[in-house]
Amino acid sequence: MSVLPAGMPRPVAEADTLDAPYWEGTRAGELRVQRCRVCRGFQWGPEWICHRCHAFDLEWVAVAPRGRIYSWERAWHPVHPTLRDHGPYIVVLVELPEAGGVRMIGNLVGDPMQAVTIGASVEAVFEPHDDATLPFTLVQWKTTASLL
Amino acid sequence: MTPRECSIRARVAIVGVGETTYYKHGRAPEAEFALALRAILSACEDAGIEPRRIDGFASYSNDRNDPSRLAAALGLPELRFSNMQWGGGGGGGSAAVGNAAAAIAAGYADCVVVFRALAQGQFQRFGSAPPGGTVSGEAALTFPYGLISPAQRFAMRVMRFMHDHDVRQEAQRAIALASYHHAQSNPRAVMHGRPLTAEAYDASRWIVEPFRLYDCCMENDGAAALVLVSAERARDLRRPPAYLLGVAQGSEYRNAARGHNAPTYATASFTTVAPHLWEMAGLGPKDVNVVQSYENFTGGVLMSLVEHGFFAPEEANEFLTFENLIAPRGRLPLNTSGGNLAECYMHGLELQIEAVRQLRGESTSQVDGARVGLVISGPMVTPVSSMLLGTEDTL
Numbered sequence: 001m002s003v004l005p006a007g008m009p010r011p012v013a014e015a016d017t018l019d020a021p022y023w024e025g026t027r028a029g030e031l032r033v034q035r036c037r038v039c040r041g042f043q044w045g046p047e048w049i050c051h052r053c054h055a056f057d058l059e060w061v062a063v064a065p066r067g068r069i070y071s072w073e074r075a076w077h078p079v080h081p082t083l084r085d086h087g088p089y090i091v092v093l094v095e096l097p098e099a100g101g102v103r104m105i106g107n108l109v110g111d112p113m114q115a116v117t118i119g120a121s122v123e124a125v126f127e128p129h130d131d132a133t134l135p136f137t138l139v140q141w142k143t144t145a146s147l148l
Numbered sequence: 149m150t151p152r153e154c155s156i157r158a159r160v161a162i163v164g165v166g167e168t169t170y171y172k173h174g175r176a177p178e179a180e181f182a183l184a185l186r187a188i189l190s191a192c193e194d195a196g197i198e199p200r201r202i203d204g205f206a207s208y209s210n211d212r213n214d215p216s217r218l219a220a221a222l223g224l225p226e227l228r229f230s231n232m233q234w235g236g237g238g239g240g241g242s243a244a245v246g247n248a249a250a251a252i253a254a255g256y257a258d259c260v261v262v263f264r265a266l267a268q269g270q271f272q273r274f275g276s277a278p279p280g281g282t283v284s285g286e287a288a289l290t291f292p293y294g295l296i297s298p299a300q301r302f303a304m305r306v307m308r309f310m311h312d313h314d315v316r317q318e319a320q321r322a323i324a325l326a327s328y329h330h331a332q333s334n335p336r337a338v339m340h341g342r343p344l345t346a347e348a349y350d351a352s353r354w355i356v357e358p359f360r361l362y363d364c365c366m367e368n369d370g371a372a373a374l375v376l377v378s379a380e381r382a383r384d385l386r387r388p389p390a391y392l393l394g395v396a397q398g399s400e401y402r403n404a405a406r407g408h409n410a411p412t413y414a415t416a417s418f419t420t421v422a423p424h425l426w427e428m429a430g431l432g433p434k435d436v437n438v439v440q441s442y443e444n445f446t447g448g449v450l451m452s453l454v455e456h457g458f459f460a461p462e463e464a465n466e467f468l469t470f471e472n473l474i475a476p477r478g479r480l481p482l483n484t485s486g487g488n489l490a491e492c493y494m495h496g497l498e499l500q501i502e503a504v505r506q507l508r509g510e511s512t513s514q515v516d517g518a519r520v521g522l523v524i525s526g527p528m529v530t531p532v533s534s535m536l537l538g539t540e541d542t543l
Binding site (some may be wrong): 008 | 300
């Protein structure tokens with residue numbers, strides 16, 4: 001059961017392959033981000049160069065799929081035809097303290113009218129879309145009791 | 149030379165402004181290119197300049213109306229300057245004026261027109277999803293989650309800012325009410341005759357929390373243009389020149405990091421830009437009589453005013469009241485034509501025009517003795533820009 005109905009825009013890796021390892025990772029149930037082999041800094045979103053030390057030597061590492069809500073919004077107006085008659089949904093921006101504080105966008109699983117707290121702990125929920133022509137997996141988030 | 153000494157300060161002026169009728173989205177009766185031509189001719193007429201004297205064009209946000217086609221259509225003897233400010237949204241509005249001024253100050257051209265034309269009915273709308281079933285790059289990180297439109301993109305920043313500083317919804321409401329109030333005395337305004345009350349604001353639907361319907365700009369059809377010449381030439385023309393006192397453009401460290409990873413996140417992108425503006429002009433917030441601040445969304449105006457130093461984030465609730473924001477004698481009269489919310493979403497260029505009208509004493513919501521006007525363009529995008537205009541006696 002996906003958070004948003006089928007028919008939303010489907011992600012595909014960039015033609016230049018920059019972000020392909022991320023999307024391959026989600027299919028394998030892993031949350032991967034870039035990490036510089038030289039200065040060891042995490043980097044997200046993906047880029048060809050490390051913004052800290054300018055090395056072109058970035059590897060993809062699986063990081064702990066948990067974090068805390070950095071910001072959020074409840075969207076009401078349907079900007080895509082698929083969302084017509086769907087009702088509100090929550091988008092969260094999640095900070096990953098165990099991966100250098102990089103941030104990820106996803107939906108918050110559960111009641112769309114739930115109260116959302118900035119700073120709340122969340123963990124990733126992998127949402128496969130196996131029936132798509134080019135199957136893909138989204139990364140959603142659900143709140144957890146534990147504090148990081 | 150200091151940055152101020154080698155700058156365009158006091159060397160270039162806006163001498164003519166013009167616009168078409170402003171239409172609701174999709175209602176323009178003619179092609180976008182024709183609208184652009186009409187606005188340009190209107191600005192030349194206002195300036196008392198023969199249109200064939202134009203020798204340069206500057207615009208922003210990938211305006212579709214190519215300067216070479218404009219020059220051919222207008223039969224210009226020569227085109228000497230053709231400039232596009234990179235970046236989407238309205239962030240380039242003041243930068244385009246600055247680019248035009250730099251060209252004049254550097255001798256690349258003598259008479260440069262800054263313009264923007266939009267007939268969205270003929271093209272893709274801003275506030276709707278683009279066609280096509282797949283997305284890649286930055287869009288792949290956000291669109292599948294229903295984070296698609298500009299309102300959705302920027303609500304995330306504003307939500308964090310409001311959380312960090314305990315800003316109440318009423319602060320955003322005051323900005324919307326001020327724009328609608330000013331539009332009621334402006335016959336050009338699309339929302340002229342459509343006043344907004346606090347009750348109607350509170351009852352309006354959410355677009356995306358924390359933005360209600362009236363926190364969001366309109367989408368419109370029309371065109372706007374400004375004519376710039378050197379300060380020296382400006383003094384021979386018929387309208388009182390509005391002199392450029394400063395322009396700055398840019399954004400913070402890694403502002404465009406994909407997937408909402410800008411390190412300085414809850415800002416309008418002006419924290420590094422505004423200090424350059426004040427330095428060039430040799431002015432500060434206390435010197436400004438009237439502000440035109442681009443409203444894509446009211447929360448962007450709020451953060452823009454903070455970053456330009458008008459009040460601290462913690463003072464937002466107290467500062468942003470309807471009474472403080474209205475002409476003629478509010479503490480900081482804001483968006484005195486109605487702006488993007490209620491005059492016309494001319495991608496912000498109507499704000500530059502209104503700033504000129506204020507300095508001429510010709511606004512429909514005139515601020516008493518306005519001598520220095522600030523225009524802030526396109527909060528939360530990158531790059532953004534802002535500019536200061538002054539009357540002759542501010543030089």
